[in-house]
Amino acid sequence: MTRQLSPEELKKSERLIANTLKVGAYVSFVLLLVGVGSLVAKQSNGLTIARIGIIALLAAPVMRILAAVVMYAKERDTKMILVSLWILAVIACSAFAGIVTH
Amino acid sequence: VVTTLSLAGIIYLLCIGVGAGAFGALAGVGGGAIITPLLALYFGLPMHQAIGVGLVAVIATSTASSSVHVERHIVNVKLGMILESATTTGAAIAAIIAGYLSARWLAGIFIAFLAFSCYNMLKRAWSTRNEQLQTEIPPYTPENYPAGLLASVFAGALSGLLGVGGGVIKVPVMYLFMKVPLRAATATSNFTIGVTAAASAYVYYMRGDINVLYAAPVVAGVFAGSLGGARVAPKVRSTHILWLFVLITGYMAIQMSIKLATGKIH
Numbered sequence: 001m002t003r004q005l006s007p008e009e010l011k012k013s014e015r016l017i018a019n020t021l022k023v024g025a026y027v028s029f030v031l032l033l034v035g036v037g038s039l040v041a042k043q044s045n046g047l048t049i050a051r052i053g054i055i056a057l058l059a060a061p062v063m064r065i066l067a068a069v070v071m072y073a074k075e076r077d078t079k080m081i082l083v084s085l086w087i088l089a090v091i092a093c094s095a096f097a098g099i100v101t102h
Numbered sequence: 103v104v105t106t107l108s109l110a111g112i113i114y115l116l117c118i119g120v121g122a123g124a125f126g127a128l129a130g131v132g133g134g135a136i137i138t139p140l141l142a143l144y145f146g147l148p149m150h151q152a153i154g155v156g157l158v159a160v161i162a163t164s165t166a167s168s169s170v171h172v173e174r175h176i177v178n179v180k181l182g183m184i185l186e187s188a189t190t191t192g193a194a195i196a197a198i199i200a201g202y203l204s205a206r207w208l209a210g211i212f213i214a215f216l217a218f219s220c221y222n223m224l225k226r227a228w229s230t231r232n233e234q235l236q237t238e239i240p241p242y243t244p245e246n247y248p249a250g251l252l253a254s255v256f257a258g259a260l261s262g263l264l265g266v267g268g269g270v271i272k273v274p275v276m277y278l279f280m281k282v283p284l285r286a287a288t289a290t291s292n293f294t295i296g297v298t299a300a301a302s303a304y305v306y307y308m309r310g311d312i313n314v315l316y317a318a319p320v321v322a323g324v325f326a327g328s329l330g331g332a333r334v335a336p337k338v339r340s341t342h343i344l345w346l347f348v349l350i351t352g353y354m355a356i357q358m359s360i361k362l363a364t365g366k367i368h
Binding site for chain 2: 014015017018019021022024025028029032033035036039040047050051053054057058060061062064065068080083084086087090091093094095097098099
C-alpha cells in the first residue's frame with residue numbers, strides 16, 4: 001500500500017509542510033507587529049489587528065495538519081492519513097469543549 | 103479586565119518574548135516555562151491567563167523554528183505526527199481539567215515542573231560540558247513506540263495544564279528509549295509542540311483565557327527572538343544557555359513558592 005519514497009522525494013513532499021508553517025509564522029508575525037504598533041500609537045483598531053494575528057497563529061498548526069493530509073494522500077499512506085485525521089478530530093473536540101465549559 | 107497597557111508594559115512584554123524565543127531557538131526548551139511564571143509573578147495576570155499566553159508563545163516558537171527544521175530535514179515528520187496523536191489527546195483532556203483547578207493548584211504543579219526542568223537541564227549541562235556540537239545526524243530507525251506514545255500523552259497533559267511545550271519529557275524519551283539522535287529528537291519535539299499547544303489553546307481561547315493585549319507583544323517578541331536565536335545558534339555554546347536556563351527556572355521556582363505560601367497567587 002505505502003510506496004517507499006526516495007530521500008529526494010521525501011524532501012520535496014515535506015516542503016509543502018515547511019511552506020505552510022512559514023506562511024503561518026510570517027502572516028501572524030506581521031499582523032502582531034502592526035497590532036502592537038497601533039497599540040503603542042493608541043490607535044483604536046490595534047487590539048483587533050492583534051487578535052487577528054493571534055487567530056492566524058492558532059490556525060497555523062491546523063493548516064499544517066491539512067498539508068500533511070494532502071501529502072500522505074498523494075503517497076497513499078493510509079495509516080498516516082488516519083493519524084492526521086485523529087489529530088484534527090481531537091483539536092475540533094477541544095474547541096467544542098472550550099465553548100461548552102465556558 | 104485591563105484593556106490598555108502602558109508603553110513600558112508593552113516594551114517589557116516584548117523583551118520577555120524575545121528572551122523566551124531566543125531560548126527556545128538556542129536550547130530547544132523554555133518558551134512557556136519562562137513566560138507563564140513571569141506574567142503571573144510580575145504582571146499580576148491571573149494564572150489561567152498566564153498559561154494562555156504561554157500556550158500561544160509555544161505555538162509561535164514551534165511554527166517559526168519548524169519551518170526551517172523541516173526544510174533542512176532534521177525533523178522526523180512521520181514520527182512527530184504519530185506522537186502528536188498522543189500529545190494532543192493528553193493536552194485536550196488536561197486543558198479541560200485545568201478549567202476546574204484553582205490557580206493555587208496550577209501554581210503548585212507549575213513549581214514542581216520548574217524544579218524538575220531545572221534539575222534535568224542541570225544534568226544535561228553537566229554531562230555535555232565538554233561535548234562537541236553534533237552536526238551530522240546518523241541514520242536511525244525509531245524504536246519502542248509504546249514508550250514514546252505513553253510519554254507523549256503525559257507531555258501533552260503538562261502542556262494543556264501549564265502552557266508549556268513538554269519538550270523536557272519528550273526529548274529524553276525519544277533520545278533514550280526510541281534511539282532517536284539528540285538533534286533530531288530536539289527538532290522533532292519542537293515540531294510537535296505547536297500542534298499540541300494548539301489543541302489546548304483552543305480550549306483556553308474559547309473559554310476567554312487568552313488575553314490578546316498581553317499575548318500580542320509577547321508573541322511578536324517570541325518570533326523576533328527565535329529568528330534571531332536561530333541565526334546566532336551556530337556561534338553560541340549551548341552549555342552556557344543551559345546554565346542560564348537552570349538559573350532562571352530555579353529562581354522562578356523559589357519566587358513562585360514564596361508567593362504561593364504567602365497567598366499572593368490568584
